[in-house]
Amino acid sequence: MTRNNGDIQDGLASEIRRQFGSEAIKRFARSMPTFRAETDxxxxxxxxxxxxxxxxxxxAGDRRSR
Structure with missing residues (x-):
């Protein structure tokens, strides 16, 4: 049985969100000046x-309108 394109896209989007939310990625991004938050x-x-x-x-932020 094959998955339809929508299921594949939803799964990929979910995996990307999961990985970008990981602590390792957050630490890496914070170490880069481009991603450092301005305080002023x-x-x-x-x-x-x-x-x-x-x-x-x-x-509700997890659901994106298409």
Missing amino acids: IPDHLRDLLDELEGVETSP
């Missing part, structure tokens, strides 16, 4: 980033 960003941008983080960590 304007308040309105900090608020937008906090809102984005909230959406990403919510259970």
Whole structure:
């Protein structure tokens, strides 16, 4: 039995999210200047980033509309 293309894409997307969420990747990214977070960003941008983080960590954030 073969899997349809949607199942393969969903599985791949899930695997990529899992790997990018690993502690090893997070440590590696933090060590690179390009991915280092700025601490002195304007308040309105900090608020937008906090809102984005909230959406990403919510259970509904795992489902992407297509």
